Amino acid sequence: FSYTGHFNLLNKFKKQHPDVKTLISVGGWAETGGYFGEDGTRVNSGGFYTMTTNADGSVNQAGIDAFAKSAVEFIETYGFDGVDIDYEYPSSMNDSGHPDDFPISNARRAGLNASYRVLMQKLREELDIAGEKAGKHYLLTIASPSSGYLLRGMETFQSVKYLDYVNIMSYDLHGAWNSHVGHNAALFDTGLDSELAQWGVYTTAEFEGIGYLNTDWAVRYFRGAVSAGRINIGIPYYTRGFKDVSGGTNGLWGQAALPDQSKCAKGTGVGEKNQCGNGALGIDNLWHDKNDVGEEMPAGSNPLWHAKNLENGINPSYLEIYGLTPETDADDVLTGTYTRFYDDVAVAPWLWNAEKKVFLSIEDEQ
Secondary structure (H helix, E strand, C coil): CCCCCHHHHHHHHHHHCCCCCCCEEEECCCCCCCEECCCCCEECCCHHHHHHECCCCCECHHHHHHHHHHHHHHHHHHCCCEEEEECCCCCCCCCCCCHHHHHHHHHHHHHHHHHHHHHHHHHHHHHHHHHHHHCCCCEEEEEEECCHHHHHHHCCCHHHHHCCEEEEECCCCCCCCCCECCCCCCCCCCCCCHHHHHCCCCCCHHHCCCCCCCHHHHHHHHHCCCCHHHEEECCCCECEEECCCECCECCECCECECCCHHHCCCCCCCCCCCCCECECCHHHCCCCCECCCCCECCCCCCEHHHHHHHHCCCCCCCHHHHCCCCCCCHHHCCCCCEEEEEECCCCEEEEEECCCCEEEECCCCC
């Protein structure tokens, strides 16, 4: 190949395994409305929001056309089999997506659904033209939210007719953005979700007692527009968790509000009924991000292999590599016992450290 690096290796492996398809995914939580510069600082450029939608809410056809042509040229140059759009989120719901994007995204909310459909249609057209010339079918997929809270702001998802697959982000259903301690990736609703109960979902007649923070709900939502074989579910290879949990059953459906709500991360803890959560930190937050002033952001985020070590009582030898200092910081020290529990209805496991009152939502073989 005329290029080196990861793209070269991907195509080398594809020659060895010709049934494998590779797609370039564009967007993401932090890069839907911007990108990271060479110094690591996020540039709030507008991203998908301004590329697809003008300031008055009308469709930015010129931006969409330029992006579609660029995307096709990219996959042709580097041997990809299609494009995945991870746009978070083309929703009419205010304050959905990355909080740094709100000044740009909220002003365009009324037009985001319409421009999203135009984007998908244009991508499908350009991919089909290129595919006809190449004698192959180029794939078009999306990463979609699974939460009913977000999907209700995306109308009836008319864009699916242009897609080969819908990849559901069936995770991040509960986390420290609020105080409700629950499963990161429940397969089914149990009728016990404290967040849904707080907002009256189980008692409001229109919802018919159906909870919408689970994979089953999301699959049924999309089954109204696309066949089951074109719906993929995502599996999180990471945890989310809380500390100082009170109530619940071994932490599950308990509460863990950050004691000082004035210190909530941007975009969380909005309103008296929606307090931000007290995310687990230190040894319970190995894969932590840092805020703008370099402080750890508590979220209970860990690779699953680390969670397994905690469950097995193994004192990790790799903590310093991830910036932890157990010699000087008590939060970084292995303390207490992490006991595994399993929700047979939600089909979801978790770890509970009764001594620390730490809850970690995990995934495992079961």
